[in-house]
Amino acid sequence: MSTVTDDTLSLLQQAATEARGLAIDAIDACSSGHLGLPLGCAEMGAALFGNQLLNYDPAAPRWLNRDRFILSGGHGSMFIYSWLHLAGYELSLEQIKQFRQLGSETPGHPEFGDTVGVEATTGPLGQGIGNAVGFAVSGKRAAARYNTTEHSIFNQHVVALHGDGCLQEGVAKEAIAFAGHNKLDNLILIYDSNDVTLDAMADQTQSEQAELYFQSQGWDAVTIDGHDVAAFSQAFIAAKAQDNGRPKVIIAKTTIAKGIPEVEGSAAGHGEGGAKFAEAARLGLGLPAARFHVSSAVRDYFSEYAAKMGQARQEWETLFAAWKLANPALAQELAAGLEDGLAEDLLQQIPEFPADTNTATRASGGVVINAVAKAVPHFITGSADLFGSTKNYIKEGGDFSAENYAGRNVWFGIREHAMGAICNGIAYDGIFRVSGATFMVFADYLRPAIRLASLAKLPVNYIFTHDSVGVGEDGPTHQPVETLSGLRVIPNLDVIRPADAEETAAAFAAALGRKDGPTALILTRQGVRANSALSASERREGTLKGAYIARRESSELQLIIMATGSELPHALDAAESLGAGVRVVSMPCFERFERQPADYKASILPASCEARIAVEAGVSSTWGQYLGFKGKAVCIDRFGLSAPGATVMQQLGMCPEKIVEVAGELI
Numbered sequence: 097m098s099t100v101t102d103d104t105l106s107l108l109q110q111a112a113t114e115a116r117g118l119a120i121d122a123i124d125a126c127s128s129g130h131l132g133l134p135l136g137c138a139e140m141g142a143a144l145f146g147n148q149l150l151n152y153d154p155a156a157p158r159w160l161n162r163d164r165f166i167l168s169g170g171h172g173s174m175f176i177y178s179w180l181h182l183a184g185y186e187l188s189l190e191q192i193k194q195f196r197q198l199g200s201e202t203p204g205h206p207e208f209g210d211t212v213g214v215e216a217t218t219g220p221l222g223q224g225i226g227n228a229v230g231f232a233v234s235g236k237r238a239a240a241r242y243n244t245t246e247h248s249i250f251n252q253h254v255v256a257l258h259g260d261g262c263l264q265e266g267v268a269k270e271a272i273a274f275a276g277h278n279k280l281d282n283l284i285l286i287y288d289s290n291d292v293t294l295d296a297m298a299d300q301t302q303s304e305q306a307e308l309y310f311q312s313q314g315w316d317a318v319t320i321d322g323h324d325v326a327a328f329s330q331a332f333i334a335a336k337a338q339d340n341g342r343p344k345v346i347i348a349k350t351t352i353a354k355g356i357p358e359v360e361g362s363a364a365g366h367g368e369g370g371a372k373f374a375e376a377a378r379l380g381l382g383l384p385a386a387r388f389h390v391s392s393a394v395r396d397y398f399s400e401y402a403a404k405m406g407q408a409r410q411e412w413e414t415l416f417a418a419w420k421l422a423n424p425a426l427a428q429e430l431a432a433g434l435e436d437g438l439a440e441d442l443l444q445q446i447p448e449f450p451a452d453t454n455t456a457t458r459a460s461g462g463v464v465i466n467a468v469a470k471a472v473p474h475f476i477t478g479s480a481d482l483f484g485s486t487k488n489y490i491k492e493g494g495d496f497s498a499e500n501y502a503g504r505n506v507w508f509g510i511r512e513h514a515m516g517a518i519c520n521g522i523a524y525d526g527i528f529r530v531s532g533a534t535f536m537v538f539a540d541y542l543r544p545a546i547r548l549a550s551l552a553k554l555p556v557n558y559i560f561t562h563d564s565v566g567v568g569e570d571g572p573t574h575q576p577v578e579t580l581s582g583l584r585v586i587p588n589l590d591v592i593r594p595a596d597a598e599e600t601a602a603a604f605a606a607a608l609g610r611k612d613g614p615t616a617l618i619l620t621r622q623g624v625r626a627n628s629a630l631s632a633s634e635r636r637e638g639t640l641k642g643a644y645i646a647r648r649e650s651s652e653l654q655l656i657i658m659a660t661g662s663e664l665p666h667a668l669d670a671a672e673s674l675g676a677g678v679r680v681v682s683m684p685c686f687e688r689f690e691r692q693p694a695d696y697k698a699s700i701l702p703a704s705c706e707a708r709i710a711v712e713a714g715v716s717s718t719w720g721q722y723l724g725f726k727g728k729a730v731c732i733d734r735f736g737l738s739a740p741g742a743t744v745m746q747q748l749g750m751c752p753e754k755i756v757e758v759a760g761e762l763i
């Protein structure tokens with residue numbers, strides 16, 4: 097069965113050739129970039145964007161039921177820029193000419209928010225596959241939650257293009273297993289199988305049998321010639337048609353850098369090396385000498401095509417309007433999700449805890465998250481096989497699974513890295529607000545995804561429990577020491593380590609209220625004594641500001657003790673024995689504190705008081721800014737110990753006595 101007429105086929109082939117030309121010219125112009133993928137995948141690009149495979153409308157780039165296309169092999173960014181341009185997205189030829197230049201809409205690797213039509217920030221290989229799985233989770237959940245028997249408003253597919261590199265990465269393997277297990281049959285991977293990586297031919301580093309591998313993960317796999325528009329289209333249409341509980345992979349055999357004979361099919365074709373043959377390549381491809389050439393035939397084809405796609409989208413808009421009319425409550429919930437709207441009184445909707453609550457902040461977190469879940473219906477959560485410990489299970493939320501895609505608790509399995517990348521995908525999709533949990537010491541397992549969430553300004557929430565050597569018996573492998581500072585150094589990540597239940601309530605509200613970046617909530621395993629000298633609202637408001645006075649001095653200020661989380665009670669106890677001139681500052685979130693007006697900051701940490709101590713069960717690295725030259729850290733600049741938590745804390749100086757001793761050196 098042919099899925100394409102001869103006329104269309106030759107037009108699409110011409111478009112593929114011109115897309116090759118754009119990639120060659122853009123990469124040649126800046127002498128950097130990756131030619132291999134855009135040249136090798138040009139026919140598939142033409143089919144995806146010009147042969148009714150992807151549902152998209154360049155006039156409404158984020159319409160809700162569009163197919164999501166993610167270029168996981170972000171190094172091949174000229175692929176997506178060429179096709180977005182040809183397809184009629186607001187990405188001008190001028191921007192293509194500005195490839196990789198300062199402030200352009202065509203950055204070296206695709207960045208969410210920089211380029212219309214780019215769904216995700218990709219480049220670190222493997223992440224895009226994880227993101228695609230997140231989009232697929234979001235799509236499945238949106239369909240289950242919002243489709244009705246009368247109106248099926250969500251039936252989009254998620255399509256990701258990747259190469260050998262993405263597939264070699266562990267994060268992709270974790271995400272692929274998750275997708276197969278959860279039967280995400282709305283997901284299609286296109287594997288650009290060109291048998292080349294960067295340094296060498298792929299068989300230097302891989303020998304797995306891709307079809308068998310995917311099949312073993314519960315996927316359908318088919319292998320085709322990626323330069324054959326008809327064969328690829330047919331495979332793609334078949335993949336879309338089968339709601340059989342199996343995600344799909346199309347293994348497309350391609351020739352890397354096809355169109356530059358000097359380098360095609362070899363590792364030399366991967367990067368910009370082929371650009372030096374640009375002149376000859378242009379000739380060989382039958383392109384005119386003028387650079388950045390797009391023929392009027394191709395332009396006309398895509399503008400007619402866009403009109404057709406626009407019509408299809410309009411039909412959906414009519415359906416959507418009817419759905420909204422028939423389902424006002426669901427429509428309101430969906431709108432709130434899309435705007436990420438929160439009740440203004442979210443914090444008030446989290447009940448106050450009894451004044452003498454001395455529970456672990458992870459346990460308080462469990463109470464808080466359930467109150468938040470009631471107030472914010474588009475909020476979902478998940479854990480990497482640690483719900484029982486991370487306590488973030490939404491009690492009446494049900495489990496997300498193939499039997500219940502409307503569930504609000506995602507069981508990620510022991511796949512922290514994929515959890516991070518999947519959360520990013522859900523956040524990119526923008527319909528649901530997502531949180532993911534694990535032990536804090538394993539935050540490093542998903543750090544690349546946290547970094548990307550921070551870069552892409554995604555409002556993902558991380559719930560990291562067991563936050564210090566206070567974990568105890570599990571020993572140094574499970575006791576984070578460098579992790580807290582390690583998270584603080586990631587730009588645009590808010591790190592909140594609350595000291596008691598009320599601070600925890602505010603920490604969750606702060607995380608939910610944040611829209612331009614992720615927040616990590618750092619919670620204890622062990623019980624913490626509430627600072628009942630202050631009212632609940634004083635502690636909550638103070639936490640929202642990042643730092644506040646937990647104990648005010650009652651005579652002239654002599655010393656400031658700064659502390660976070662479970663060390664705050666030690667600081668308060670030390671201050672009691674040190675006397676009237678000692679102030680204690682609770683500093684749950686450096687980043688929020690830094691965003692306060694200068695006069696507020698000065699009122700909490702007046703420059704005139706240089707005698708300062710920082711108390712935290714972790715390395716001292718990030719405290720210098722508050723300690724100055726004269727301050728001293730009571731921190732843990734070493735790995736922990738295998739012993740009961742209280743013993744380890746005491747042994748490593750996390751106790752009032754140690755603070756008093758250090759204070760003696762200062763005042």
Ligand SMILES: Cc1ncc(C[n+]2csc(CCOP(=O)(O)OP(=O)(O)O)c2C)c(N)n1
Nearest residue numbers: 132171219220221259260261292293294366
């Ligand atoms: C996590 C990560 N490691 C390394 C790189 C550097 N890198 C960019 S492309 C590439 C090779 C990828 O091979 P493949 O996916 O087959 O792409 P192709 O050569 O087909 O373009 C490497 C190692 C990267 N971008 N991300």
